[in-house]
Amino acid sequence: MIPLSRRALLAGTGAAALIAAMPALAQQPVMPPVRRIRTNGIDLAVYEAGSGPAVVLLHGFPGLAFSWRHQIPALAAAGYRVIVPDLRGYGLSDAPEAVEVYDIAHLTGDLVGLLDALGVGKAVFAGHDWGGLLAWQMPLLHGERVAGVIGVNTPFIPHWMLWLHPELVGAVLPEGRTFIADPGIDPIAQMREVYSPNMYVLLFQDGRVADDAMNRDPRGTLRAAMRKGLFTSAEWDALQPKIAHMEYYGQPLPERLPGKDVLNAQELDFYVRHFERTGFTPGINWYRNLSRNWKAGLDIDQTVRVPALMVSGANDVVLRPGMAEGMEAYVRDLERHVVEDCWHWTPEEKPVELNRLMISWLERRYSSR
Numbered sequence: 001m002i003p004l005s006r007r008a009l010l011a012g013t014g015a016a017a018l019i020a021a022m023p024a025l026a027q028q029p030v031m032p033p034v035r036r037i038r039t040n041g042i043d044l045a046v047y048e049a050g051s052g053p054a055v056v057l058l059h060g061f062p063g064l065a066f067s068w069r070h071q072i073p074a075l076a077a078a079g080y081r082v083i084v085p086d087l088r089g090y091g092l093s094d095a096p097e098a099v100e101v102y103d104i105a106h107l108t109g110d111l112v113g114l115l116d117a118l119g120v121g122k123a124v125f126a127g128h129d130w131g132g133l134l135a136w137q138m139p140l141l142h143g144e145r146v147a148g149v150i151g152v153n154t155p156f157i158p159h160w161m162l163w164l165h166p167e168l169v170g171a172v173l174p175e176g177r178t179f180i181a182d183p184g185i186d187p188i189a190q191m192r193e194v195y196s197p198n199m200y201v202l203l204f205q206d207g208r209v210a211d212d213a214m215n216r217d218p219r220g221t222l223r224a225a226m227r228k229g230l231f232t233s234a235e236w237d238a239l240q241p242k243i244a245h246m247e248y249y250g251q252p253l254p255e256r257l258p259g260k261d262v263l264n265a266q267e268l269d270f271y272v273r274h275f276e277r278t279g280f281t282p283g284i285n286w287y288r289n290l291s292r293n294w295k296a297g298l299d300i301d302q303t304v305r306v307p308a309l310m311v312s313g314a315n316d317v318v319l320r321p322g323m324a325e326g327m328e329a330y331v332r333d334l335e336r337h338v339v340e341d342c343w344h345w346t347p348e349e350k351p352v353e354l355n356r357l358m359i360s361w362l363e364r365r366y367s368s369r
Contacts, residue, residue, distance in 0.1 A: 021308045026207055031069055036093060037085075039113030040106065045092035046114065047084045050076030052368040053121045053147070056111065057084045060129020060154075061283045062225060064091045066270055067128065070351030071358065079358040079360045079368025083123070085114060087131070089282025091274050102282070103289040105296065107134055108141050115145055124366060126150035128347055128357065129319070132284055133162070138308050140297070142153045148365060149331075150358060152346050155324040156331055158302035159183040160294045163201055167301040169194050184298075186290045197248040204287040210250030218275040220253050222268060228343045231261040232315050246318065262345045304331040309361045311354060313342035335361060 031051040048063050049072050057068040065084040075082045086093040088101060088110055096102075111134075115123060124147050127135030132154025139146040157165060164181035172194060173179055179194055181187070191202055201256035203210045214221040225248070263271065308331045321338050328334050337357050342350045362368075 019300075025047075027073060030073065031047060031066060032072065034065075036092070037117045038112060039117055040109040042088060042094035042110065044088070044094070044110060045086040047072065047335050048118075049073065049082045050079070051081050052079040053366045054081045054083060054115075054118075054123035055362070056123045057082065057113070058111075058125060058127035058131030058134050059084075059087060059090070060127070060131045061286065062222060062271075062275065062280060063129065063131070064169065064271065064274055066091075066267075066274075067345075067347055071355055072125075074351075074355040074359065075362075077157055078362070081120075083114070083118065083120070085110075088135075089285060090278065091140060095278050095282040099285045100292065101283040103296070104134075104137055104141070104293040107286070109136055111138065112142050112145055121145070121158050124146040124148040124150065124362065126152060127154060128152040129154060129344070130283075136304065137297075139304050140300055140302065143305060148173055148306050149304065150237040150355065150361070151308065151310045152320040153260045153311070153313050153344060155312070156304060156308075156327050157323065158330060159297060160187045160290055162323075163187065164190055164194070165320075167320050167322050168246075168318070186291050187294055193230050196245040196247065198251070199245050200248045200250070201246075201287055201290070203247075203250050211279070211284055213250040214280040217253070218280070219268070219272045219336065221249070221280065222263075222271050222275065223261060224253050224257055225249070226262040226271075226348075227257065227259040228262050228345065228349050230315065230343055231259055233319070237327075254331065261342075262348050267320070267348075307365050308335070309358070311346065311357055312335060312336070312337045312338045313344060313346045313349070314338050314340045315342060316344045316346075318344065 032047045034045050034047050037046045038041045045065070055075055057071060059065060059067040065086045068084050072082050072084060088107060089095040122145055125135040125138050127133070132151045135149050136151060136156040139149060161181045161183060164187060169179050181190055188205060191199065195202060197203065197206065310327060312322050314321060314323055324336055339346055339350050339353050346354055
């Protein structure tokens with residue numbers, strides 16, 4: 001693991017050095033024009049900038065292509081073709097109603113069709129949060145279309161056992177009890193053994209309580225979710241049990257939110273307009289396919305055979321930096337960094353640091369020159 005030190009901040013050449021000299025570039029993002037592209041039976045809204053080796057940026061939940069607004073101009077200036085979709089169910093992209101069309105076969109199929117439509121053979125896939133889960137699945141399911149992977153906050157953990165990592169379950173187990181995840185058993189079934197029914201992933205499986213609560217107040221939901229300046233992981237584990245059990249969504253919002261807003265007023269308005277249109281249910285449907293995704297991947301080799309970069313947020317309490325320990329057993333060509341003083345929303349919290357790390361790695365592995 002490589003902490004983001006002063007040396008790392010100064011790493012990189014070419015466009016990375018340009019960004020270091022002109023940090024205002026990362027602070028004044030402008031989204032490119034949007035266009036709709038037909039792929040895999042749906043239309044995706046896609047933002048594209050620059051030319052050169054292709055880099056596809058995949059947002060998380062609850063996110064949008066807009067979540068990468070700080071990275072798009074930086075990567076384009078560095079000599080890369082940046083392709084950023086509102087993923088299936090989000091933003092201006094189509095949002096089919098059936099739950100099963102949000103499984104990993106459809107989600108990765110969307111990206112293969114997107115590359116086909118744009119005439120791109122291979123791309124580096126960079127993903128944050130759920131976008132990271134999707135990015136790590138691309139080389140497993142469609143390795144011939146993947147040049148590399150950048151995981152932002154989201155580590156690679158085989159067979160969808162992310163929420164059963166010892167760093168997470170250890171915080172909720174009674175003293176003296178141990179639990180070891182079994183890749184051969186449905187992760188949702190195992191999570192029910194460990195967590196309370198209101199743990200957000202489990203709550204998403206059981207009816208529409210969470211959907212209805214979140215859809216009633218998109219602004220409040222987004223503000224409550226997108227926080228920084230919170231507790232560290234160690235402090236988090238010492239709080240009341242419902243915190244360790246990750247009872248995040250579908251719960252009454254506190255009168256005073258902890259920490260600080262990630263988004264300014266104009267950015268929050270942008271998110272709110274989009275989620276008022278789509279609601280949160282399409283994004284929640286991604287979670288409702290975890291069992292299906294696990295079953296479909298049981299016989300798939302979990303080795304990632306392309307170069308990869310892993311960037312963790314030091315204070316992310318769900319996707320903790322320690323969860324990236326041991327990734328080298330499955331991701332053979334891996335470089336890891338930790339961004340200090342950063343919580344979950346790294347692309348928006350620490351854009352300058354993330355841009356430098358991404359561009360430095362890309363220039364060393366996929367030169368734009």
